[in-house]
Amino acid sequence: MGPSGLRERFGDAAHALLVVAIAAAIAFLSTRFGFVRDWSAARSASLGAESVALLESLDAPVEVVSYARKQGSLRAVIADFLDRYRRVKPDLALRFVDPDADPGAMREAGVNVDGELDVRYKGRSERLKVLSEREFSNALLRLSRARQRIVAFLEGEGERQPLGQANADLGRFVAALADRGVRAVPLPLANTGKVPENADLVVVADPRAAVPAAVAAALVDYVDRGGALLWLIEPDEAAGLGDLAGALGIRVLPGTAVDGGGRAFGLGDPSFVAIDRYPEHAITRDFVLTTLFPQPAALAQLAGARWDAKPILRTSATSWNETGPIPKAGEAEGTIRQDAAEGELPGPLDLGFALSRVSPRPDRREQRAVVIGDGDFLSNSFLGNGGNRELGQRVFDWLLGDDAQIAVAERRTPDRELALSQGALAAIAIAFLVALPLLLVTGGALVAWRRRRR
DSSP: OOHHHHHHHHHHHHHHHHHHHHHHHHHHHHHHOOOOOOOSGGGTTSOOHHHHHHHHHOOSOEEEEEEOOSSSSHHHHHHHHHHHHHHHOTTEEEEEOOTTTOHHHHHHHTOOSTTEEEEEETTEEEEESSOSHHHHHHHHHHHHOOOOEEEEEEOSSSOOOTTOOSTTSOHHHHHHHHHTTEEEEEEOHHHHOSOOTTOSEEEEEOOSSOOOHHHHHHHHHHHHTTOOEEEEOOTTOOOSOHHHHHHHTEEEOSSEEEEGGGGGGTOOOTTEEEEOOOOSSTTTTTOOOOEEEESOOOEEEOTTOSSEEEEEEEOOTTEEEEOSOOOOTTSSTTOOOOOGGGTOOBSOOEEEEEEEEEOSSTTOSEEEEEEESOSGGGSTTTTTSTTHHHHHHHHHHHHTTOOOOOOOOOOOOOOOOOOOOHHHHHHHHHIIIIIHHHHHHHHHHHHHHHHHHO
């Protein structure tokens, strides 16, 4: 082999080595650096501008704990979703916890949905059961609000205890509020006679005994002066708060609301009312979780009230307010019927109202109150059912003025659905099942005939 041949082989070898070296360098650099481009229609695989602006305003790390099982593809879906946020905020950390590893601890923590998220920021946290940009970004927005809110719980007349751990108490829900920057304080109105000025909200949680007249008058005075109020009522409650109901323009219907539609949710007790569709309101907007209300009271709005009252909870058309005894599940099922003579009204019935009006306080534009005909749905026993906790948090957010949310625009991809008539489908079938095979056979026969003639 001559010198020219050796030079040619050496050049080929050097070229091959150079190509390998470049490929290795690219592979190495791809593990250190990377870039992502969203080429999808309407940029549906990227965050909206509102979410990006929020992430850029957060000055501390975000931790997300997902209670997702190892089996299935849910962990991959969650990780892919949060990768969109991590591209903008690299200090967003994701950690998975297998709920099957310690079911008891998960029940104690209130985890009952596979994939449930615990979003943590600056020592505060919020739970999410729905995976969407709107829900996740708004959770971050709420956690980023630094001001602590004071919520005063009326005490002294057998109310549900905000820090209690008994089944009927609200300890678990109030602990979740504390994680979101809400501080619960007792309000012994019988001793103080007046609601403190620094209270952002007063909660009246189902008094078991009639409140003294002075306490009832203090609550009415608080509302008249522009205070925000949450009132949780139970059926046939004799709490001596008729003047408060009148000030709010609300009447409690007699008896207990029952709903025959509960069978669709697997409920055998008609006094357990499940709701999965909600009237339009800021509290219930885009809320898709089912909520459970054990033995609620139905409410009605008084004519001529000074409030703009909007229903937020409503039963189905198969409901009514039962004034007689209600059999337990499995006992004489189907023996209760609506009786108009007893004042029982057919559904749909309202179980909750959101009230608003121009605030009499010069430092606020709007006064808000919420009345719900059930307190059990936020109790320790029933808080984990469906979306009870999430609905309660939305109620508190609205009452505390923390309901401003990020308006994430819905970005849909173009419609690629091809609608074909039966004739067009038949023509396509004939073309692929008959015409195309005949064409191939004819072409093959023609090629074979031409080869034999050569």
